[in-house]
Amino acid sequence: MKDMNLDDIVGNPREYELTFYDGSVRKVFVTKIETPYPDGKLIVSRTDKAGIITHVNRAFVEMSGFSKEELINQPHYILRHPDMPKAAYKDLWDTVEAGNKWHGYVKNLRKDGGYYLVYATVIPNIRNGEVVGYTSVRRKPSPRKMAEALALYAQMLQEEQS
Amino acid sequence: MTYQMTVSPDFAPELIAGWYIFNTWLQKQLGEGIHLELYNDFKSQREAIRSDQVDIIYANPFDASMLIREKGFTALARPAGKQDEAVIAVKAQYPADCVEDLPPGIRLAFTDDPDVHLMGMIMLEAADLNADNTEKRVVDSYVIVAKQLIRDEADVGFFLKEAFDNLSNFTREQLKVLVESQISIIHHSLLVGPRLAAQREQIREFLLKMSADPKGVGVLESLGFQSWENVDQEDAEFMIDLMDTLG
Structure with a gap:
C-alpha cells in the first residue's frame, strides 16, 4: 500500500510507520484535527474476504476524505490510525472469520491526516452457507463509551510497544 | 385458491384506498384471487406471518429480514426513490436544539414500527441515551x-420521516426537529411467499412494467410513488446484512 502523501495533509502532522497483518508497511501522517461525525448518517462499506473494499457509500467518501475511486480495491486498513492497537483488529478479524458479529469503537484515519470517531459493527456476508465478504456499518458513537475505549486503546498500545 | 396480501402497518392511512386499488390491479394481471388483509399493528401481522397466512406483503425492512431468512419469501421490488428515514422531534419550546442536549430520564414516544424505533435509538446513542x-x-x-x-x-x-412530513402544518409548527436520519439504503419492499413461487417472476415483471402502462400509472399514483425498482436476491441480502449490523 502506498505511503500517505504529505501534500494531502492539512495541519502539522506527526509521522508513523504502520505494519499490517499481511506484512505490508505504510508511512502515515497524523494530525490532531477531528472531523465530527455527522448527525443521522451511517457509513457503510463492504469488503471481500481478504478485507479489500468493494463498496462504499457517500458518507464513507465524505468522512474518509478519499474519492470512491481511491477506496475501491484498497485494503480496509487504508483507514488504520496509529492510535488503534493491533489487538483490536485481531479481535475484529477473529470474530468475523468465525462467522460472528463484531462491534467496537474505532478511531479512523482520514486522507488529510485528521481522524473521525465511530461505533463500528462488522458482520460476515453469508451466502449459501459460505462467508463471501464483510459489511461494516459505522455510526455516531456514545461520547462516554468512546472516551472509555480511547483510554483503553492508549493502554493497549503502550503494552504492544513495550 | 385465494392468496392473502398485506401491507406493513406503518403505511400512511391516506393510502388505504391505494392498496385496495393495487390489489384489484394485481388480481387482474395475475388472474388469481387475492384478499387484502390490513392489520392494525405489527404484532397481529407477525402472528399472521408466523401461521403462514400471508403470501404477498409490502414489508418494512425489519420484517423483510425475517420473511426472507425464516419464511422463504423473495423480495421482488421496492418503490423507486423512496427510503425509510427517521425523525427525532420535540415540542417547539423544549429546551434542546440537538440530541446531545437531551438529559437522561427523558420520556420517549414512538409507535411499534420496528425500524423507526431502531433508527431513533441509534441516533440517541450520540447523547449517551x-x-x-x-x-x-x-x-x-x-x-x-x-x-x-x-x-x-x-x-x-x-x-x-414520511409520516412526520404528512402531519398537518398546524401540528408540525408546534414541533422542533432535533435530527433526521440520512441513511438512504433502508426501504420497504414487496415480497412474495413460497405459495406464489411459481408466479414470482411473472409478478416481478408486472410490477416493473407498471409505470409504462397508463392504468398502472394511475394505480402507482394512488400508492404515492412513480414506479417499482427491481430488488434482486443480492440487494435483499445486502439490506438484511445492514439491518443485522443495526440490531
Whole structure:
C-alpha cells in the first residue's frame, strides 16, 4: 500500500510507520484535527474476504476524505490510525472469520491526516452457507463509551510497544 | 385458491384506498384471487406471518429480514426513490436544539414500527441515551406521538420521516426537529411467499412494467410513488446484512 502523501495533509502532522497483518508497511501522517461525525448518517462499506473494499457509500467518501475511486480495491486498513492497537483488529478479524458479529469503537484515519470517531459493527456476508465478504456499518458513537475505549486503546498500545 | 396480501402497518392511512386499488390491479394481471388483509399493528401481522397466512406483503425492512431468512419469501421490488428515514422531534419550546442536549430520564414516544424505533435509538446513542436511562411510551400512531409531545406527556418523539412530513402544518409548527436520519439504503419492499413461487417472476415483471402502462400509472399514483425498482436476491441480502449490523 502506498505511503500517505504529505501534500494531502492539512495541519502539522506527526509521522508513523504502520505494519499490517499481511506484512505490508505504510508511512502515515497524523494530525490532531477531528472531523465530527455527522448527525443521522451511517457509513457503510463492504469488503471481500481478504478485507479489500468493494463498496462504499457517500458518507464513507465524505468522512474518509478519499474519492470512491481511491477506496475501491484498497485494503480496509487504508483507514488504520496509529492510535488503534493491533489487538483490536485481531479481535475484529477473529470474530468475523468465525462467522460472528463484531462491534467496537474505532478511531479512523482520514486522507488529510485528521481522524473521525465511530461505533463500528462488522458482520460476515453469508451466502449459501459460505462467508463471501464483510459489511461494516459505522455510526455516531456514545461520547462516554468512546472516551472509555480511547483510554483503553492508549493502554493497549503502550503494552504492544513495550 | 385465494392468496392473502398485506401491507406493513406503518403505511400512511391516506393510502388505504391505494392498496385496495393495487390489489384489484394485481388480481387482474395475475388472474388469481387475492384478499387484502390490513392489520392494525405489527404484532397481529407477525402472528399472521408466523401461521403462514400471508403470501404477498409490502414489508418494512425489519420484517423483510425475517420473511426472507425464516419464511422463504423473495423480495421482488421496492418503490423507486423512496427510503425509510427517521425523525427525532420535540415540542417547539423544549429546551434542546440537538440530541446531545437531551438529559437522561427523558420520556420517549414512538409507535411499534420496528425500524423507526431502531433508527431513533441509534441516533440517541450520540447523547449517551439508551433503553436503560429513558422511559418509553408506545402509542398507536404518529399523530399520537405528536400529540404526546405537544401536551407534554412525552419529551421526545420518533417519527417515520414520511409520516412526520404528512402531519398537518398546524401540528408540525408546534414541533422542533432535533435530527433526521440520512441513511438512504433502508426501504420497504414487496415480497412474495413460497405459495406464489411459481408466479414470482411473472409478478416481478408486472410490477416493473407498471409505470409504462397508463392504468398502472394511475394505480402507482394512488400508492404515492412513480414506479417499482427491481430488488434482486443480492440487494435483499445486502439490506438484511445492514439491518443485522443495526440490531
